Amino acid sequence: MQASRIQGVQDPREGKKSHGPAKRQRKTQKLSVAYEASDDEKGEGAKLPEAPGWEPPDWQQQLVNIRTMRSGKDAPVDQLGAEHCFDPSAPPKVRRYQVLLSLMLSSQTKDQVTAGAMERLRARGLTVDSILQTDDSTLGALIYPVGFWRSKVKFIKQTSAILQQRYGGDIPSSVAELVALPGVGPKMAHLAMAVAWGAVSGIAVDTHVHRIANRLGWTKTATKSPEKTRAALEAWLPRELWSEINGLLVGFGQQTCLPIHPRCHTCLNRSLCPAARSRGGP
Numbered sequence: 001m002q003a004s005r006i007q008g009v010q011d012p013r014e015g016k017k018s019h020g021p022a023k024r025q026r027k028t029q030k031l032s033v034a035y036e037a038s039d040d041e042k043g044e045g046a047k048l049p050e051a052p053g054w055e056p057p058d059w060q061q062q063l064v065n066i067r068t069m070r071s072g073k074d075a076p077v078d079q080l081g082a083e084h085c086f087d088p089s090a091p092p093k094v095r096r097y098q099v100l101l102s103l104m105l106s107s108q109t110k111d112q113v114t115a116g117a118m119e120r121l122r123a124r125g126l127t128v129d130s131i132l133q134t135d136d137s138t139l140g141a142l143i144y145p146v147g148f149w150r151s152k153v154k155f156i157k158q159t160s161a162i163l164q165q166r167y168g169g170d171i172p173s174s175v176a177e178l179v180a181l182p183g184v185g186p187k188m189a190h191l192a193m194a195v196a197w198g199a200v201s202g203i204a205v206d207t208h209v210h211r212i213a214n215r216l217g218w219t220k221t222a223t224k225s226p227e228k229t230r231a232a233l234e235a236w237l238p239r240e241l242w243s244e245i246n247g248l249l250v251g252f253g254q255q256t257c258l259p260i261h262p263r264c265h266t267c268l269n270r271s272l273c274p275a276a277r278s279r280g281g282p
């Protein structure tokens with residue numbers, strides 16, 4: 001699911017601009033001069049600049065190729081992801097709650113099924129209060145057939161009660177608080193931060209991102225879980241690309257780099273992809 005910020009919502013991590021006195025600025029400049037290397041330090045024995053860390057050899061071209069293949073923006077995630085499932089005319093905290101709910105419904109579920117469940121829920125007015133007033137069997141019937149719908153009924157009720165009691169009906173604005181909610185995992189938390197709060201907190205890694213990162217060699221060694229893949233990607237991928245990666249790779253995984261029988265013959269990365277080569281590709 002691609003991250004796009006809810007309009008008019010302030011990034012909670014954005015601080016106020018500094019308006020400190022000019023005197024302090026002059027002091028800072030002076031300090032940076034004091035740390036410049038002296039002539040002696042520049043000579044023999046001077047500390048060499050740190051070597052850049054590991055990064056996959058062809059990642060920049062691979063990324064350009066994926067952007068080209070995804071330029072049509074016609075994958076299910078592009079029309080039905082979390083940023084399309086909330087009511088844009090609802091108050092900000094209701095929109096944020098709807099984003100979180102759509103993410104909770106989306107695990108182990110196709111985007112089309114999640115979108116259908118969200119439509120049925122929104123038709124009744126989807127707020128923390130309305131969910132708490134809905135009995136479990138009605139809620140189950142509304143979200144069916146999302147994956148693990150029985151467990152999700154329980155988690156949605158528990159999480160909604162916590163949001164009402166502790167957060168005034170809003171959702172928390174940190175990954176740590178989000179993952180503490182029943183039924184909310186790290187991928188959902190990072191996407192909620194991006195879509196609901198407009199904050200880049202980490203790379204949201206689902207099964208598509210996990211699989212494709214391993215196929216392309218974007219992890220230094222093979223990783224066995226999405227959380228390990230997230231850490232491996234965040235170790236080298238420039239931070240300004242973190243919010244783009246989820247939507248880009250999810251759609252790529254839905255259309256080309258399929259879980260079984262990936263369409264390597266139509267993939268622009270076939271000559272750069274270790275997985276294509278290992279399958280006897282070009």
Ligand code: SF4
Pocket residue numbers: 215216256257258262263264267268269270271273274275276
């Ligand atoms: S070449 Fe095949 S395995 Fe590699 S990224 Fe493309 S579709 Fe996926």
